[in-house]
Amino acid sequence: MTLNLILFITLVFVNATMAFTLGIAAKPHKQVIIENTLPKDKLTDPAVHTLAKEYRWRLWQLAGLVSLFSISLLFPQRESVLMTLFWLSLLLTLGLSYALEIRYIRKMHALKVARGWQLPVAPIMVDTKLVQNKNRKLVSFIWLLPSLVLTLGYLWWLARHDPDSLAPLSLAAISLWLFSWAMWLVIKHLPVRPVTKEALINQQFNDLTKHTWSIMMVGMPYFLLFLLWLPQVMMNTTGIVSTLSSVVFGLLIVAGFILTFWLLLRLRKRQDQLLNQVPDYRYTGEDEYWRFGMYINPQDSRIMVPDRVGMNIGINLGRPAGKVFGIASLVLIFGLMIGTLIPVYRMDFVKDAS
Secondary structure, three states: OHHHHHHHHHHHHHHHHHHHHHHHHHOOEOOEEOOEEOOHHHOOOHHHHHHHHHHHHHHHHHHHHHHHHHHHHHOOOOHHHHHHHHHHHHHHHHHHHHHHHHHHHHHHHHHHHHHOOOOOOOOOOOOHHHHHOOOOOOOOHHHHHHHHHHHHHHHHHHHHHOHHHHHHHHHHHHHHHHHHHHHHHHHHHOOOOOOOOOHHHHHHHHHHHHHHHHHHHHHHHHHHHHHHHHHHHHHOOOHHHHHHHHHHHHHHHHHHHHHHHHHHHHHHHHHHHHHOOOOOOOOOOHHHHOOOOOEOOOOOOOOEEEOOOOOOEEEEOOOHHHHHHHHHHHHHHHHHHHHHHHHHHHHHHOOOOO
């Protein structure tokens, strides 16, 4: 019954997180609201406000409905049925949330066209000074080196205390560090484009974004390495120490989510404070490439692009490398699903599955 409760709480948390994060797009940023760029004076129009409010409410309604469906996990049942219901609930959340996002992107686009609120497209501008100084606030690679030392120390600790787990956990630890390094490199080489006509604002906007993102990438391996190590402590202890370790493990995961959201929301707020100092945002016709909540532009050489809510990095699915990344992500999700379902089905329905 403990596993049932853990899976149910996980799904409720995921549903709430999806509703909250997708709802952020209903608040204007860079004159963009629900993936549509509007004139600055139209962002407060009653029709826009009503549609944005309706979108956020629909997201929370969806989260509530899927959470109600997830109550089925709390009933006693075979583990195979339990895990199937878990994945079904998760896929429902992802699929229906995406469908709702597409619907409201189109509704906002229809409103923009009906009211004649299309903006003139400004040519893409290259600021050579900004390009030269794009990484002046980037957190140095040096800050990744102590986490590499800790990773190697963790492998040494595994070899001495849990040699049976050395191979898989070594692969996981090294992969996590390499992923952090790769994302740091992505941020370092991310192309920059002026978002306003003011050079100083553009530089400050870029400095702020690069600094926050690089802090997250540099800090990630320390946090994830500790999460890898703590379960080893839990397995090798009993009684109150094991219980406390389990509680700390759960609290750390929640704290990690909260800290990540706080950093990204703070970044968005500071970006908006900078953009509010200029009359308007430079619109370069990007709405056309965000019609499906994802960036799809074969003519853009960039593979990684900033998202439209000012918090994260997206993939250009119009480029071959972007398509490979997108397909690989889907394969990973379904691979995890199949990898967790096959063992429990074997345990429940195959004799002598062990």
